[in-house]
Amino acid sequence: MTTNLIFDLDDTLLDFTASELHGLQRVFVQYGIPYTDETQRTYQQINTHLWNELARGHVTREQIFARRFATFLDAIGRDPAPAHDMEAAYRVELNHGYDRVPGAKTLLIDLHQHGFRILAGTNGLATTQHQRLQHSHLGPLFDGVFISQEIGFDKPSHQFFDAIFAAEPQATRQNTIMIGDGLNSDIRGGINYGLRTVWVNLHGQQNTTPLHPTREVHSLPELDQILVQSA
Incomplete structure (x- = not known):
């Protein structure tokens, strides 16, 4: 029983998918990154890979937050310097993602x-x-x-x-x-x-x-x- x-x-x-996409779009616009199917897919592939690595015990949650936007910016040929600020802005967006x-x-x-x-x-x-x-x-x-x-x-x-x-x-x-x-x-x-x-x-x-x-x-x-x- x-x-x-x-x-x-x-x-x-x-x-979470809806909240993530809304948050990503706002952060990309804020930092002058085109929000396209390609940039969205690139970020999601990087993010999914890192969370799978967490499940396998290969990275920590803190390492995910430190790496995902830096890796994304590098992948699209951008300077990774804003990665920390992008992560902080994204966390704020997710805090307001209440979609059920x-x-x-x-x-x-x-x-x-x-x-x-x-x-x-x-x-x-x-x-x-x-x-x-x-x-x-x-x-x-x-x-x-x-x-x-x-x-x-x-x-x-x-x-x-x-x-x-x-x-x-x-x-x-x-x-x-x-x-x-x-x-x-x-x-x-x-x-x-x-x-x-x-x-x-x-x-x-x-x-x-x-x-x-x-x-x-x-x-x-x-x-x-x-x-x-x-x-």
Whole structure:
């Protein structure tokens, strides 16, 4: 019987992609960089690579923030000197990215009504994530919020999940499901910790990893249905 749900936030319940693109556009304009499909794609490839390296334990979060705009500027043939200021401006933009994935609030309300204990387990900066939860009006729907910066460890590390289970004594590996969009963070972390996992694949991505989530869903209503059935 499932009683505890650990939700990733970005691109699972909060539409981080929309917030990211809006923020990038404003920062690019501020620093005189054309916002085109090519520049957007170049940045996203660099950023995705660095976050995957974090999941593998090869870089730290601080190194990502220090490198991504410098690497991007170098890739498009620009002076990397403004990279630090661009990162700071981008962080401000993300702090104001409150877009919800359609149906997120309805999902959490329904799961509460079915008696689930709902936890957020997210990588990222504490200030950013707390502000986004507050202004998206999803914060009060969580029974606990666990952010990697506050824990001191990122998903997919065992230590990240150790912190959650230490704070949630009713949670066991048998009654808890890890839910998220990140194969290398959410799903890898959940599998390695012995949890059932649900991959929230809202954009129809192909799974090219050796990981096998317990379930895969393509919409939040579909997720709601299978979670209620697991109760």
